[in-house]
Amino acid sequence: MKNVAGLLTLRSVAFLLLTSCVVADAQHPGAANSVTPQDGPIQLRSNETRTQADPSAEEELQKGTALTSRGAFAEAIPHLLVVRGRVANEYAASFNLALCYAATGKFAPAIQILAELRATGHDNADVNNLLAQAYIGNSQDRNALDALQRAASFAPSNEKLYTLVADACMAKQNYAFGLQVTDLGLAHIPASAKLHYEHGMFLSLLDQFDSAKKDFDLARTLFPESAIAFIAEAQQSMLAGNIPEAVRAAREGISKGHHDFMLLTLLGEALLGSGIAPGEPAFAEARNALEKSVEEHPNYAGSQLALGKLYLLQNRSDDAIARLEMAQQLSPANAAVYSNLASAYQRAGDLKKAEAVLAVLARLNQEHAEKIRSSPEDHKVSYSGQQMRGIGPPGEK
Numbered sequence: 001m002k003n004v005a006g007l008l009t010l011r012s013v014a015f016l017l018l019t020s021c022v023v024a025d026a027q028h029p030g031a032a033n034s035v036t037p038q039d040g041p042i043q044l045r046s047n048e049t050r051t052q053a054d055p056s057a058e059e060e061l062q063k064g065t066a067l068t069s070r071g072a073f074a075e076a077i078p079h080l081l082v083v084r085g086r087v088a089n090e091y092a093a094s095f096n097l098a099l100c101y102a103a104t105g106k107f108a109p110a111i112q113i114l115a116e117l118r119a120t121g122h123d124n125a126d127v128n129n130l131l132a133q134a135y136i137g138n139s140q141d142r143n144a145l146d147a148l149q150r151a152a153s154f155a156p157s158n159e160k161l162y163t164l165v166a167d168a169c170m171a172k173q174n175y176a177f178g179l180q181v182t183d184l185g186l187a188h189i190p191a192s193a194k195l196h197y198e199h200g201m202f203l204s205l206l207d208q209f210d211s212a213k214k215d216f217d218l219a220r221t222l223f224p225e226s227a228i229a230f231i232a233e234a235q236q237s238m239l240a241g242n243i244p245e246a247v248r249a250a251r252e253g254i255s256k257g258h259h260d261f262m263l264l265t266l267l268g269e270a271l272l273g274s275g276i277a278p279g280e281p282a283f284a285e286a287r288n289a290l291e292k293s294v295e296e297h298p299n300y301a302g303s304q305l306a307l308g309k310l311y312l313l314q315n316r317s318d319d320a321i322a323r324l325e326m327a328q329q330l331s332p333a334n335a336a337v338y339s340n341l342a343s344a345y346q347r348a349g350d351l352k353k354a355e356a357v358l359a360v361l362a363r364l365n366q367e368h369a370e371k372i373r374s375s376p377e378d379h380k381v382s383y384s385g386q387q388m389r390g391i392g393p394p395g396e397k
Contacts, residue, residue: 133164234267234270290307
């Protein structure tokens with residue numbers, strides 16, 4: 001079965017890319033950067049009583065901001081909750097809280113906070129972009145498109161606005177809407193190699209691989225010798241079932257200094273797909289690549305899943321379970337996570353947990369079948385094609 005890797009599907013990774021600008025604001029309220037709050041306290045609700053910032057609240061904000069920047073979103077939420085209305089930089093506290101809610105799948109409260117920010121003087125590109133991501137997570141595509149278009153009106157040439165929302169679509173497995181997002185981005189930035197790559201990924205997932213080849217080729221020619229060029233080449237080979245060529249492209253990119261976590265994951269997955277076995281040099285190469293990818297980006301579900309599968313091949317059940325449980329947390333709708341996790345639990349002798357995850361896997365498969373049945377006729381081929389060819393979110397077997 002073919003393996004699709006390389007695109008950020010994990011929403012927390014996508015959200016994390018927005019975090020740095022807010023982190024700077026929280027640490028230096030007067031700093032100038034792409035996310036600039038108003039000077040002084042921000043009134044989020046007209047009936048809210050404002051108090052002067054207090055030192056303990058500022059310290060909590062620093063803790064929450066630091067956790068957010070490290071991707072520890074769930075841990076950051078309590079710190080950010082208690083400071084609302086008590087700090088000088090209310091915008092940083094509210095934006096980070098919304099980000100953490102969205103990154104942990106709590107889309108409704110994220111939407112509420114971002115809508116408040118937008119209505120109280122912070123109708124900017126970053127607020128609207130994160131709002132678009134949250135709407136996608138909450139299955140509100142129309143509102144997501146409106147928010148993205150609003151974000152683009154402030155910064156139409158900001159590539160990240162479109163790639164982050166595209167990543168949210170991938171995480172939601174909303175490939176058709178992802179095509180709309182990348183189409184919008186390419187209308188503003190036609191020479192974006194990243195957007196062509198993501199456009200190609202969505203076309204592939206919609207069973208339009210012949211059309212996707214054009215985008216992969218453009219990604220390589222627009223930015224030759226770059227990380228995205230080698231990722232596109234390796235991914236295209238994986239989709240075509242040409243595992244040796246995928247291995248070659250990934251190796252070449254890494255040898256030229258592109259130690260990108262997606263490229264490392266692609267190499268590990270391609271080597272796994274080639275049938276390597278423990279004790280072989282290629283097996284050690286795959287393990288090193290995946291362990292480095294996980295170290296660089298622990299919030300990327302694809303590398304966690306691939307490393308868990310590799311540890312299973314080594315009969316390292318406990319290590320495999322740790323990685324696969326992380327992948328489950330990061331990508332709860334990925335069926336491949338549950339099939340591998342069930343195997344790991346069975347090997348560890350935990351049959352109760354194995355039965356539980358197999359039940360989840362059965363439910364996911366049933367939902368997928370129902371999605372095919374209820375889809376328009378022109379989409380049924382795409383859905384069934386994905387299932388037959390093993391195409392799914394990055395890292396899915």
